[in-house]
Amino acid sequence: MEAHAPFQESRAGQVHLRRELEGLGYRVLLSEQTIQARIRELATEIEQDYLDRMPYFVGILKGAAPFMTDLIRHVDLPLRTDWMAISSYGSATKSSGVVRLLKDLDESVESQHVILVEDIVDSGRTLSYIMDLFRSRKVASLRVVSLLDRPDRREVEVHIDYIGFNIPDTFVVGYGMDYDQKYRNVPYIFSLTDIPKS
Numbered sequence: 001m002e003a004h005a006p007f008q009e010s011r012a013g014q015v016h017l018r019r020e021l022e023g024l025g026y027r028v029l030l031s032e033q034t035i036q037a038r039i040r041e042l043a044t045e046i047e048q049d050y051l052d053r054m055p056y057f058v059g060i061l062k063g064a065a066p067f068m069t070d071l072i073r074h075v076d077l078p079l080r081t082d083w084m085a086i087s088s089y090g091s092a093t094k095s096s097g098v099v100r101l102l103k104d105l106d107e108s109v110e111s112q113h114v115i116l117v118e119d120i121v122d123s124g125r126t127l128s129y130i131m132d133l134f135r136s137r138k139v140a141s142l143r144v145v146s147l148l149d150r151p152d153r154r155e156v157e158v159h160i161d162y163i164g165f166n167i168p169d170t171f172v173v174g175y176g177m178d179y180d181q182k183y184r185n186v187p188y189i190f191s192l193t194d195i196p197k198s
Contacts, residue, residue: 017186025193026173030165032187035147035175036070038164042145043074045162046115053141054078056112060130061085061103062184063119066176067147067164071117082106088126099129109134113141119176120148120167124156131158148172148189 046055054077059068061083072079085103114134121127127144134142145162152169173179174186 021190026190027193028188028190029167029172030189035164035187035189039067039070040074042162042164043071046145047075047077050077050113053113054080056080056082056109056114057117058105058109058114059083059117060119063176063178064117064147066184067119068117071145080112082109084130086126086130099126101133108137110138111140114139114143116142116144118144118146120150120172121146121158121160122150122153124154124158127158128156147175
């Protein structure tokens with residue numbers, strides 16, 4: 001894990017963002033360069049596994065949007081994509097345990113080789129719900145790729161086929177992941193230390 005990542009002060013808004021984050025207390029866990037290097041490795045693994053079939057990537061909004069967008073750019077195969085929106089957090093820092101489907105797929109995935117794309121797996125409840133849903137829709141195969149895995153919070157056992165990074169039990173933000181809908185646009189992943197616990 002990386003202690004800090006330098007801000008590029010020449011970019012508009014960087015100074016303001018740094019001051020806001022310092023007010024909350026933050027620690028960079030994964031730099032932009034580290035994230036992008038691992039994504040290229042994951043894309044290569046997926047490419048090798050799907051040479052004889054077309055993957056159907058399903059990203060889980062909103063957190064997985066940057067990850068899936070970068071991931072599929074490195075997969076040199078014919079592929080299809082779609083998005084789902086699931087809610088289990090709200091504005092809290094821990095999953096509520098209540099899973100709601102907010103946006104369903106735009107088309108049927110029956111007989112497709114689906115790869116679920118998650119930003120992070122912790123309790124496993126959300127992923128378990130989604131996997132059961134896809135199995136009921138008669139997909140040809142189902143695999144999961146998650147940028148982050150936080151196994152210390154696991155409550156429901158789930159299998160993740162491709163894992164970017166294992167992280168400790170800390171609340172992480174950035175690169176698609178938010179705190180109260182903020183900081184999704186930060187290109188690295190960091191933890192917030194001085195936020196209200198819930």
